[in-house]
Structures are given as C-alpha cells and as structure tokens.
Amino acid sequence: MDDISTGVLFTLLACLIIISGYFSGSETGMMALNRYRLKHLAKTGHKGAKRVEKLLSRPDRLIGLILIGNNLVNILASAIATILGMRLGGNLGVAIATGVLTLVILVFAEVTPKTLAALYPEKVSYISSFLLSILMKLLSPLVLFVNLITNGFIKLLGVSARQNGDDHLSSEELRTVVNEAGGLIPKRHQDMLLSILDLEHVTVNDIMVPRNEITGININDDWKSIVRQLTHSPHGRVVLYRDNIDEVVGILKLRDPFRLMLEKNEFNKEMLLRAADEVYFIPESTPLNVQLLKFQRNKERIGLIVDEYGDINGLVTLEDILEEIVGEFTTSISPSLADEITPQSDGSFLIEGSANIRDINKSLKWKLPTNGPRTLNGLILEHLEDIPQTQLSINVAQHAMEIIDIEENRIKLVKVFPNKIKKS
Structure with a gap:
C-alpha cells in the first residue's frame, strides 16, 4: 500500500x-x-x-x-x-x-x-x-x-432456511390488495371483487324474499282465480301450494303451462301440477358462496329456505346471489333500493321499514349493525323492545331516527339522520 x-x-x-x-x-x-x-x-x-x-x-x-x-x-x-x-x-x-x-x-x-x-x-x-x-x-x-x-x-433454532412456499393470501389480505389497487382496477370492478369475497360472510337469510312476500298460487283456489294469477304474475316462476305456504307442492315456470296448453290443448289444475318442478329446499344460514355452487351443481335457479323445524322462511334465487356481486338488475321485479330510500333536503333520508340493513349500509356507507335483524323495521323493534303505537324519535347506532308511519304492527317509514344523535 x-x-x-x-x-x-x-x-x-x-x-x-x-x-x-x-x-x-x-x-x-x-x-x-x-x-x-x-x-x-x-x-x-x-x-x-x-x-x-x-x-x-x-x-x-x-x-x-x-x-x-x-x-x-x-x-x-x-x-x-x-x-x-x-x-x-x-x-x-x-x-x-x-x-x-x-x-x-x-x-x-x-x-x-x-x-x-x-x-x-x-x-x-x-x-x-x-x-x-x-x-x-x-x-x-x-x-x-x-x-x-x-x-x-x-x-x-428450529427454523428452516428454505422457503415454505406459503405465499397464499387469505380473503382479508386479498381484500386489502384489491382496495390498494387504486386506479389499476376500475372502481366498479373493485366493488364486484369485494362482493365476491363477501359471499362467504353473507347467508341466504340475508338476501331472501321473506315468507310473507313470496308470490304463490293456492292450487285449491277456483280455476278462474288461478288463471288470473297466472296471466298477471310479474314473475317467471311461482310457488304452488295447498292452502298454506308450508304445504308447497312445486315451483312452476310460467311458460310451461302455456306451452302444454298449445301442445295438448289442455289447461287445468292437473296439468299445472304435472308441469311444476320439484321444490328445492335450502337450509337457513347457508353461505352465499356455498349456495351459488349448489345452484350450479344441481342446475337450479330458485329454492325455498327452511329453518331447523322444516318451516319455510323465505325464497332465494340465483339472480339474488348474482345481484350481490354485480348490483341490482334493472329488470328486477322487487322494489329497488332507490325506491326504498328517498334523500331529503335537510340531509336526512326517508327509508322504508322493510329495507334491508345490509343494502342500506352498502348504498349509504353506513355501519348499522347487521348481526341481528335484517330490516330497518326489525332493528328499531329490537332497540325499542316493543311495538310503537305512535310516532317517536330514537337514537340507534349513532343515527337519529324518527318513526313516521306505522302499519299493522310494522314500522313502514322512518326518517334517518346519518351520524347525528339528537339530544333529548
């Protein structure tokens, strides 16, 4: 050196x-x-x-x-x-x-x-x-x-120097990746991907058509009444039952009876029963991701949800599950969320009591509790532990609410102030 x-x-x-x-x-x-x-x-x-x-x-x-x-x-x-x-x-x-x-x-x-x-x-x-x-x-x-x-x-030290190859992402980690994608993935596509990840946390009970809203035809009615219900039904499929929805006998595709009528020139109760498909039953609390695969595997599009006692709770279709992923279809017969929520000039919202809480949260970015009742009516009744007889104001989950309309022991219309608690 x-x-x-x-x-x-x-x-x-x-x-x-x-x-x-x-x-x-x-x-x-x-x-x-x-x-x-x-x-x-x-x-x-x-x-x-x-x-x-x-x-x-x-x-x-x-x-x-x-x-x-x-x-x-x-x-x-x-x-x-x-x-x-x-x-x-x-x-x-x-x-x-x-x-x-x-x-x-x-x-x-x-x-x-x-x-x-x-x-x-x-x-x-x-x-x-x-x-x-x-x-x-x-x-x-x-x-x-x-x-x-x-x-x-x-x-x-009990550690292997070789990689274990465990590079798999959990659903929550994948959710973070999607959220952090930013402009790399369009917002619409991000929402769809997140909705797919949510399927395992949502059950058929959360999206079902409730029992009291199921469109069905009592096969024991007079023939004219049955024909009138068939021709005016807004749905492609209807439930056939005897006197009570628990006595269901089949699910009918409306195009089938009319096709049989043209082919065999017959139109009666027996023909309806022959045209009806066997009922597909779904256990309550089945996750949507599981049910989607079952619909695909069994080539079914509609099923009736039953509880542990075998009683019918509601109805769910393949379209209902797909709407959880892509959003509401414009061709949907049931009321859309836009019909159930009306914005007011003071920043509040008029909401139908039958509106689904999960749909309200997704639409308005709120955090109303979803681990109990599924509708706004049910949430308020659970909070009050009573059925109100008159209009009143309450605070539920950091939201001030005014009960506007009550009908047949159900809260029909509620005015909700987002993230604002009214002082009594």
Missing part, C-alpha cells in the same frame, strides 16, 4: 463506497419487491423478473452473497481510510478518518441507496440482478460455505 499514491487510494475508496451502496440497495430492492407482481412478470417472460425470481428462490444464498460482498468492500474501505488517515494526520488522522468514513458510508452507502431502492424496488432489482447472478456463480463456493455454517445455526 505504501507504493500506491494518495490520489489512487482516494479513487479506490470512492469506488468501494459506490460498490457498498450497490450491495445495500440491491438487498433492500430485492426484499421490497411485490412478490405477486414479480411472479406475474416472470410468467409473461420478463428477463429481469425471471432472474430475480431465481435469486429469491433461495433467499439465504442471496442474502449471504450480498452480505459477503458488502462486508468485504466495507472492511477494505476501512483499511484504505486508515492508511489515508495515517498519511495525512498520523494517529489523529486515523480517528478523523474513522469518523468521516462512518458518516460517508451511512449517507452514501446505506441510507441513500436503500431509500432509493425502497422507492423503486423493481428498477433497482431487475438491473442489479444481472450482476448478482454472475457473482452468485463466481462466489458460489464461498456462499455455500458461509450458508452451511449459518443454516446449521438456524436449524439449531
């Missing part, structure tokens, strides 16, 4: 600091990469992504290579700085050189490159992976030797 000029040593020291910064930035960039985007790019043939994916398949070797290079460079830089300090200032120069080198390495070889790599991990990783791949081949004996020692020590 005594034969090397001071200028050359300064140049060599600067090069070593740059190399140290390269190793530091490469380490941060590799670890900060989005692994799922990396896999996608590698599958599409991106050369840089393929190199990085190969290096990251054994992170212990990659980290070993980077740390070997970084430590060798830093130790050599420290030795050169010591020589320069001795030449320029003797023992005092060594102390000054140590302090200055520490600051320079922190700023230019650690903080700055690592910050840049954390901000632009793909650019840094894909470029540096080319040189790292070459160094991995050249220094593989040294890397393997170091890893043999470190992996042995890691095993003593």
Whole structure:
C-alpha cells in the first residue's frame, strides 16, 4: 500500500463506497419487491423478473452473497481510510478518518441507496440482478460455505432456511390488495371483487324474499282465480301450494303451462301440477358462496329456505346471489333500493321499514349493525323492545331516527339522520 499514491487510494475508496451502496440497495430492492407482481412478470417472460425470481428462490444464498460482498468492500474501505488517515494526520488522522468514513458510508452507502431502492424496488432489482447472478456463480463456493455454517445455526433454532412456499393470501389480505389497487382496477370492478369475497360472510337469510312476500298460487283456489294469477304474475316462476305456504307442492315456470296448453290443448289444475318442478329446499344460514355452487351443481335457479323445524322462511334465487356481486338488475321485479330510500333536503333520508340493513349500509356507507335483524323495521323493534303505537324519535347506532308511519304492527317509514344523535 505504501507504493500506491494518495490520489489512487482516494479513487479506490470512492469506488468501494459506490460498490457498498450497490450491495445495500440491491438487498433492500430485492426484499421490497411485490412478490405477486414479480411472479406475474416472470410468467409473461420478463428477463429481469425471471432472474430475480431465481435469486429469491433461495433467499439465504442471496442474502449471504450480498452480505459477503458488502462486508468485504466495507472492511477494505476501512483499511484504505486508515492508511489515508495515517498519511495525512498520523494517529489523529486515523480517528478523523474513522469518523468521516462512518458518516460517508451511512449517507452514501446505506441510507441513500436503500431509500432509493425502497422507492423503486423493481428498477433497482431487475438491473442489479444481472450482476448478482454472475457473482452468485463466481462466489458460489464461498456462499455455500458461509450458508452451511449459518443454516446449521438456524436449524439449531428450529427454523428452516428454505422457503415454505406459503405465499397464499387469505380473503382479508386479498381484500386489502384489491382496495390498494387504486386506479389499476376500475372502481366498479373493485366493488364486484369485494362482493365476491363477501359471499362467504353473507347467508341466504340475508338476501331472501321473506315468507310473507313470496308470490304463490293456492292450487285449491277456483280455476278462474288461478288463471288470473297466472296471466298477471310479474314473475317467471311461482310457488304452488295447498292452502298454506308450508304445504308447497312445486315451483312452476310460467311458460310451461302455456306451452302444454298449445301442445295438448289442455289447461287445468292437473296439468299445472304435472308441469311444476320439484321444490328445492335450502337450509337457513347457508353461505352465499356455498349456495351459488349448489345452484350450479344441481342446475337450479330458485329454492325455498327452511329453518331447523322444516318451516319455510323465505325464497332465494340465483339472480339474488348474482345481484350481490354485480348490483341490482334493472329488470328486477322487487322494489329497488332507490325506491326504498328517498334523500331529503335537510340531509336526512326517508327509508322504508322493510329495507334491508345490509343494502342500506352498502348504498349509504353506513355501519348499522347487521348481526341481528335484517330490516330497518326489525332493528328499531329490537332497540325499542316493543311495538310503537305512535310516532317517536330514537337514537340507534349513532343515527337519529324518527318513526313516521306505522302499519299493522310494522314500522313502514322512518326518517334517518346519518351520524347525528339528537339530544333529548
């Protein structure tokens, strides 16, 4: 070293600091990469992504290579700085050189490159992976030797150095990914993806047509009444029953009786019963994701929901589940949420008591409790623990509510003030 000029040593020291910064930035960039985007790019043939994916398949070797290079460079830089300090200032120069080198390495070889790599991990990783791949081949004996020692020590701690391949996302993690996609995924598509994830948390009870709203035909009615109900029904399918909805005998596709009438020139109760399909029953509290698959597997589009005693609670269709994903269909016969919620000039909303709480929350971004009653009427009755006989004002779940209309022991219309509690 005594034969090397001071200028050359300064140049060599600067090069070593740059190399140290390269190793530091490469380490941060590799670890900060989005692994799922990396896999996608590698599958599409991106050369840089393929190199990085190969290096990251054994992170212990990659980290070993980077740390070997970084430590060798830093130790050599420290030795050169010591020589320069001795030449320029003797023992005092060594102390000054140590302090200055520490600051320079922190700023230019650690903080700055690592910050840049954390901000632009793909650019840094894909470029540096080319040189790292070459160094991995050249220094593989040294890397393997170091890893043999470190992996042995890691095993003593009960940890495997190999990746376990557990890169799967839970539904909640996937929800976060979708939410963080921002402009990469259109808002409409984000809502649909999130709705699909919600299917496992929503049951058929949450979206069913309640028992008292099921459109059905009593097969024991007189024939003229039955024909009138058939010709004026707004639905494509109707439930056939005897006297009581619990005595259901089948589900009729309305086009079938008219087709049979044209083909066989007969139109009577017996023909209706022959044309009706067998009833498909669904246990209450079946998750929507499960029921969607059951509809597909059994080639069904409609089912009656029964409780643990076999009594009919309501009705659900394939279209009801699809609406949970894509939103309401314009051809839906049942009242839309827009018909049940009317905005007022004072910022409040007039809401039908029969409106579904989940639909209200989704439409208005509220957080009314959904772990109990499913309608606004039910929520208020549960809160009051009584059926109100007159109009009154209450506070429910941080919302001031005024009961406007009551009919047949049901709250028909409510005025709701969002996130505003009225003081009594």
